[in-house]
């Protein structure tokens with residue numbers, strides 16, 4: 001099939017038909033790529049929920065050049081030949097994205113100093129990027145109790161942005177989904193409904209896909225910020241998965257194991273729970289070398305850190321954290 | 324009030340004892356026949372209504388699990404659906420759930436007074452059940468009866484153009500008849 | 516008396532039963548369509564009639580039908596939207612309860628036109644007793660050969676089922692309805708694909724409102740042109756209006772489109788004027804989702820023309836000074852009603868009914884409700900008013916389905932026309948602590964001074 005042409009923020013690329021605007025933007029590069037909090041390229045039917053990736057289609061296609069009347073979710077909108085899209089070049093898009101960020105934050109506890117995801121959190125990135133520092137929502141927030149969904153995964157629903165990614169992981173990677181979205185609207189929550197364990201050999205991938213700190217690794221032994229840890233690509237011979245992972249070390253101890261995320265923060269190859277939760281000895285792994293963090297993240301942007309990556313700078317951290 | 328957060332207790336022993344009546348199981352099988360092969364999940368909403376009527380007016384986790392078995396679904400699929408829709412009670416309720424509409428057209432015609440009146444009369448607040456387990460008072464959103472406001476629903480029944488006198492009579496009748504009112508009841512056809 | 520096409524026989528004793536319905540000309544459209552017309556010819560009549568969807572959006576029905584994909588070997592479905600949950604709307608219930616066979620007849624004729632062999636009526640769960648009435652009518656139709664195999668010897672087969680919902684306004688949105696009919700949570704689907712291509716069980720599907728389908732009966736009987744002769748411009752035919760609120764005669768009225776609002780509101784044939792001799796304060800003419808109109812924009816448009824009951828006239832002036840016909844839920848408020856309170860009431864409804872899939876609606880409906888509750892109770896401040904306008908604007912147009920818009924519009928419109936009343940709630944906090952404050956000191960809308968060029 002012949003390629004079709006799309007222009008995003010004045011940069012043009014040719015892509016296969018059926019490509020979404022977001023995918024095309026990623027091919028061009030980070031400079032034109034909208035943030036995506038719910039889309040995940042390896043999960044079918046993901047995307048459409050969070051609305052952070054809304055863009056303006058200023059020209060529908062060569063055939064029908066009319067602009068689209070509303071902003072569209074770039075992750076769910078296929079490109080048309082000759083389509084022109086505005087992302088960072090549109091004030092309207094930036095304005096709405098700011099608003100969407102604010103919506104995502106009104107019920108968020110903003111407890112980054114005690115969150116395992118801090119430094120790796122897409123919501124944190126987004127709010128540094130385009131949020132407002134002062135919330136206009138000065139009412140009581142929705143709160144939930146933290147629950148353990150199984151021996152290895154902890155759910156802190158307060159931080160959840162209902163991106164549905166973990167539900168899709170459970171649907172698409174495991175045969176017996178036991179958690180899902182309960183209730184509706186403002187009261188929606190991720191839950192197992194009954195006391196129950198998410199216990200499947202691939203369930204740990206839910207932690208990796210979670211864009212925020214709602215699902216975290218209970219076996220993560222380090223009770224502090226990830227930027228103290230050094231990530232290394234490593235692999236092992238695993239009968240269940242490809243065994244390609246990232247081991248997060250402090251000295252010679254492995255504190256946690258995760259999948260390998262690409263520059264968009266997505267894991268291309270899922271890892272099994274054995275690799276993730278049980279293989280915490282250096283002898284379990286063959287190291288490939290230190291991992292570069294090139295994601296558009298607060299770690300790489302030194303929002304917290306001054307100086308070299310992964311070297312803590314005391315004055316940049318919240319005082320109580322350092323004691 | 325049916326939608327409460329947090330995880331619920333699941334009792335495997337209680338689960339073993341659950342079985343719907345033969346007529347209920349028969350109508351469930353009939354409902355499943357309506358849909359194309361393999362689409363039996365479509366029966367979910369009607370089956371949950373039957374389940375609620377079979378189970379003292381509310382859907383415990385054990386009953387939901389049983390429904391999952393009947394429909395060949397994962398239990399979580401049933402939990403997700405049951406907790407989405409407002410007509411499914413996920414907690415025990417009284418025999419007669421008085422659902423008073425609180426939306427605009429009813430409000431402008433005294434719906435709040437209706438809630439207050441019933442509340443005082445039964446000595447309960449909205450969301451509560453009388454100690455004898457007879458009545459639950461609930462506030463709900465528009466029931467498509469705005470032209471005959473204020474109104475309440477109880478089981479299959481619509482009670483419209485409410486006045487204190489009508490409420491008194493209604494409650495008295497329900498007390499006398501002393502039976503559970505379900506949405507699936509067959510014997511009510513609005514004569515309004 | 517205006518012409519009635521749907522409710523002409525609603526007071527005939529026993530019309531709910533098959534025999535009486537049939538004796539009064541019932542099922543003629545099925546006979547005519549199946550014996551003398553092709554499916555395309557039926558669709559053509561519907562196109563000619565100018566009928567527009569009666570569920571709220573007003574999309575031309577004939578056009579919708581012609582969009583239905585018809586791939587070989589794939590079943591097609593017609594699903595009737597009887598979810599009727601838009602506050603202020605109760606016309607479908609009235610029609611189904613009184614003349615259930617009219618809907619059954621319309622379903623058969625329409626299904627024939629669309630080539631559907633299985634059709635569903637999805638009815639809101641609260642209308643359980645109405646679903647029994649429909650099931651009874653369907654059983655009678657089967658017994659008399661109007662449903663089932665080889666109807667009237669035409670070779671056309673149709674099975675018709677009633678499916679009950681379980682309490683969720685969002686299931687009125689057509690893709691949420693289809694999800695619900697598939698036994699799932701009522702989460703609207705992300706479009707495209709549209710139901711005409713991938714609907715129920717991912718097969719081509721048409722979803723139409725109860726009244727739309729019922730209107731197909733007179734259209735087929737009398738011809739599309741006869742139907743189009745009623746009404747004004749692109750608002751053809753008759754429309755069922757659900758009238759409620761502070762009027763003398765609430766109820767369901769069938770009107771010819773084009774009737775002046777003033778006549779509808781004040782004549783004894785219809786609403787009979789404001790109850791208890793009070794003054795009109797405001798009106799929501801098309802169900803809770805449409806913008807509220809202050810008294811001075813109800814019977815006249817901003818340019819001084821008579822406001823008519825048509826799609827066009829009710830939206831004359833756009834969102835600045837107009838509203839919408841919507842589902843025809845005509846809610847009237849008298850001088851004692853408080854607009855802030857009522858806006859809070861609506862926002863509570865939308866917060867309760869948001870499915871929660873997308874963040875602007877899930878969070879935004881709750882946010883607006885919280886701010887409005889505070890304002891209504893006299894605990895807000897002046898900044899809250901603009902905050903509400905800002906939040907509403909950021910929900911509108913940015914959500915998966917139109918519920919976000921439906922939640923935002925009433926708030927934006929109430930502030931647009933009644934800002935002084937919102938300010939009153941801040942400046943006279945003590946007075947508004949009494950929920951019935953409007954009964955003591957009515958606050959009437961203030962007509963802005965005309966702009967002199």
Ligand SMILES: Cc1cc2nc3c(=O)[nH]c(=O)nc-3n(C[C@H](O)[C@H](O)[C@H](O)COP(=O)(O)O)c2cc1C
Pocket residue numbers: 567568569570571572573574576596597598599600601684685686687688689690722723724725727728916917918921
């Ligand atoms: C939130 C929401 C609620 C709706 N509720 C209803 C409803 O209760 N009944 C209805 O017929 N249409 C409803 N609609 C409109 C439907 O999506 C759809 O447009 C309609 O059923 C099409 O039928 P029509 O063309 O015959 O009007 C609703 C739409 C939205 C966005």
Ligand code: SF4
Pocket residue numbers: 159160161162163164165166167190206209210211212214215
């Ligand atoms: S828990 Fe995480 S992955 Fe799951 S829905 Fe919430 S934010 Fe998304």
Ligand code: SF4
Pocket residue numbers: 685702703868869870871872873874876877914915916917918919
């Ligand atoms: S706009 Fe509201 S109701 Fe519609 S999909 Fe989004 S959250 Fe659900």
Ligand code: FES
Pocket residue numbers: 035036037038039047048049050051052053054073074075076
């Ligand atoms: S990433 Fe596109 S809507 Fe969430």
Ligand code: FES
Pocket residue numbers: 424425426427428429430464465466467468469470472474602603604
């Ligand atoms: S507002 Fe109460 S039934 Fe509609």
